[in-house]
Amino acid sequence: MFLKSEFEGRQAAKSYDCTSIQIVIRKMTVNKTWWKQKVGLVLLLLILFLADIAFGSTTISMGDIIASILNRSLSDYEDIVWQFRIPKALTCILAGSALATGGLMMQSIFRNPLAGPDVLGLSSGASLMVAMVLLTGKSGNQLLQLVSTSPWSLVIAASIGGMMVFALIILISQFIKDNTSLLIIGLMISAATSSIVGILQYISKAEDLQAFFIWSMGTVGNTSWTEIKVLAAIVAIGLSIAILSQKSLNTWLLGENYSRSLGVNINRSRFWIVASTGLLAGGVTAFCGPIAFVGLAVPHLVRLAVPTSNHKILLPFVMMAGACLLLLCDLLSQLPGHTRVLPLNAITSLMGAPLVIWMVIRNKQIRI
Amino acid sequence: MIITRNLSVGYHSKNKKQFLFEDLNLQLNAGQLVCFMGPNGIGKSTLLRTLAHLQNPLAGEIENKSGKNIALVLTDRISSSNMTVYDLVMYGRYPYLDWNIDLTEKDKQQIDQAIDQVRIEALKEKPLSELSDGQMQMAMIARALAQDTPILLLDEPTAHLDLNNRVEIMNLLRSLSRNMGKAILVTTHELDLALQTADFVWLATSNKKIKTGIPEDLVLDGSFDEVFKFKGFNLKTGRVEHEAHRGIAVQLIGEGFTYLWTKNALERCGFEVAQKSEVVIKVGSSQKLYWEVAGEKISTLAEVLIHLSK
Structure with a gap:
């Protein structure tokens, strides 16, 4: 890498009449590559991925994990590893990176450090539909009852709910040309749907309530390989849009006026960023339930370790860090050697809140 | 260069047009530093935004069809804690870059040149949160210069700065217009400085018009007195008026x-x-x-x- 940049430096020196040393120095200061952080985070991701597979109700040794991954027929743990642990770890990676990326985008576009992927109200919309299926149960609406007999019922219900709010937000974003208004409308939709969920909870039976409560605590352990394929496709599309939007995400940091004066079509850009966040947050909520805090905390943690405002650098870091944090939370929720599993949302908030508090205290302030 | 034809600017409020300026026929020429002056709240920023195509005119037209050859320095605060001066100046190259934001050697040269021109090399790697108001303004000007446009519009670039920084910025702008042939429009209510540096003054008058001329003509014909309604300040002598209360x-x-x-x-x-x-x-x-x-x-x-x- 260094040789390459030096070579480029020499080339440039010939054509621009500068000394090559000057250009190499400039390249080193300006194009910071953050190699240390990159390698560290990739290693961390790998370790957490393997640890997440290893620990659970039964602990599996590294040798067995590698054996079952490399050669599926030889290991005793093949079934656990392939049917349960790997899908769960992959779901963590997909959901974590999706939520963290959604959070980063919302913080940048709204220039608000408290924004997260759920500010658009998508997870509330998903909750509403899931509550309709679970809480109105047997006596409920015919269509929903039909849906609720399918094993995909919750996924479909959550998707419908998320999509409805998503469509509403996209529609509103075409009329409202102001990000703050959009943020407030998103929060209001959340509040309204949450209160409907509250009413449903109030009038429902205890066992239905428990089923809904379990869903609302979030889980990464219930995804089948088919579901993972669908989730992976959704997340891949969402993340691709995010990466393609990196330039406009950068200009959003300067606000609307500067963005426009730099030739960014802000309405189109806002549409794609909202669409991408909708896909990411909606997709994850459909398969894993509403997972709290990851989307809010991860971008802040990344900005602390990698102090840059450039989304070209931030996005890959945020994706990896999101995956790491959710893997870690899942590890912690899985009390080793114990069959009990703690609710995921309790862990994400328990982990996320002190992290953010520590960060704020260390930096005296929290900004985007 | 910008030419306006019967331009009216303002905003829509409750389905009614609120006019701030009407029927403006203005011209901003290459190589000129124009100071746009007037009391607070008269609509200077609105006109500036309209000229920059950030806002639609209520009537009339602006000959410069798109905002492409205009670089801006606005009053919008930028509060991204991790952004460095170099990152900020880099934004000037964004109109020339695709989604992947890959800087070419030419882009890097333009960025370095812009940083050079405002003499902030030492601040290059500093985060914006550590800059003083004056340094921040210089960085914003460098960003606009990196955009490499023939026209520069600046909204109150000297507000909240001390005298030294104000003089530095006005001198910089004047040398940019002279040496690089840029057309520069600055809104300001910094009277004394504007009078000494501007090639041309646009003076917002109370009847929604703009009076133009070289600063000295507008001083002598009393236009400034009319607009600013000085209280105890004599513009022609450039001094605060004192009452000889001692009678000696x-x-x-x-x-x-x-x-x-x-x-x-x-x-x-x-x-x-x-x-x-x-x-x-x-x-x-x-x-x-x-x-x-x-x-x-x-x-x-x-x-x-x-x-x-x-």
């Missing part, structure tokens, strides 16, 4: 800076400086500072004032 006239003999500052001190303290008076002060040369009052030599002005007060 002093005759001052001397020349040069010492004479000027002595006159300043006397008038500020309520003495009248007259052609002929019984009280006479002789001012020494600027090499040797002394004042002679009634045959007595005094070495500071403060003592002179005390002497006169007796």
Whole structure:
């Protein structure tokens, strides 16, 4: 890498009449590559991925994990590893990176450090539909009852709910040309749907309530390989849009006026960023339930370790860090050697809140 | 270059058009530094945004069809804690880059050149949160320069800055218009500085029009007095008016800076400086500072004032 940049430096020196040393120095200061952080985070991701597979109700040794991954027929743990642990770890990676990326985008576009992927109200919309299926149960609406007999019922219900709010937000974003208004409308939709969920909870039976409560605590352990394929496709599309939007995400940091004066079509850009966040947050909520805090905390943690405002650098870091944090939370929720599993949302908030508090205290302030 | 034809600007409020300026026929030429002046709230920023195509005109047209060849410095605050000066200046190259934001050698040269021109090399790697107001403004100007446009529009670039920074920025803008042939429009209410640096002044008047001219013409024909309604400030002398409340006239003999500052001190303290008076002060040369009052030599002005007060 260094040789390459030096070579480029020499080339440039010939054509621009500068000394090559000057250009190499400039390249080193300006194009910071953050190699240390990159390698560290990739290693961390790998370790957490393997640890997440290893620990659970039964602990599996590294040798067995590698054996079952490399050669599926030889290991005793093949079934656990392939049917349960790997899908769960992959779901963590997909959901974590999706939520963290959604959070980063919302913080940048709204220039608000408290924004997260759920500010658009998508997870509330998903909750509403899931509550309709679970809480109105047997006596409920015919269509929903039909849906609720399918094993995909919750996924479909959550998707419908998320999509409805998503469509509403996209529609509103075409009329409202102001990000703050959009943020407030998103929060209001959340509040309204949450209160409907509250009413449903109030009038429902205890066992239905428990089923809904379990869903609302979030889980990464219930995804089948088919579901993972669908989730992976959704997340891949969402993340691709995010990466393609990196330039406009950068200009959003300067606000609307500067963005426009730099030739960014802000309405189109806002549409794609909202669409991408909708896909990411909606997709994850459909398969894993509403997972709290990851989307809010991860971008802040990344900005602390990698102090840059450039989304070209931030996005890959945020994706990896999101995956790491959710893997870690899942590890912690899985009390080793114990069959009990703690609710995921309790862990994400328990982990996320002190992290953010520590960060704020260390930096005296929290900004985007 | 920007030319407007019967341009009216303002905003829509409750389905009604609120006009701030009407029927403007203005021209911003290459190589000119134009100061756009007027009282607060008259709509300077709105016109600037309209000229930059950030806002639609209510009527009329702007000949410069798109905002592409215009770079802006606005009053919008940028509060991204991790953004460095280099990152900020890099934004100037964004109109030339695709989604992947890959800087070419030419882009890097333009960025370095812009940083060079405003002389902030030392701040390159500093985060914006550590900059002073003046440094921040310089970085914003560097960003606009990196955009490499023939037109520069700046909204209140000298607001909240101290005199030194204000002078530095106005001098920089003047040299950019002279040496690089840029057309530069600056909104400001920094009267004295604008009068001394602007090639041209656009003066927002109370009847929703803009009066244009070179600064001296507008001073002499009283246009500035009409717009700003000075209270105790005489623009033609460029001085604050003092009332000679002591009723004592002093005759001052001397020349040069010492004479000027002595006159300043006397008038500020309520003495009248007259052609002929019984009280006479002789001012020494600027090499040797002394004042002679009634045959007595005094070495500071403060003592002179005390002497006169007796």
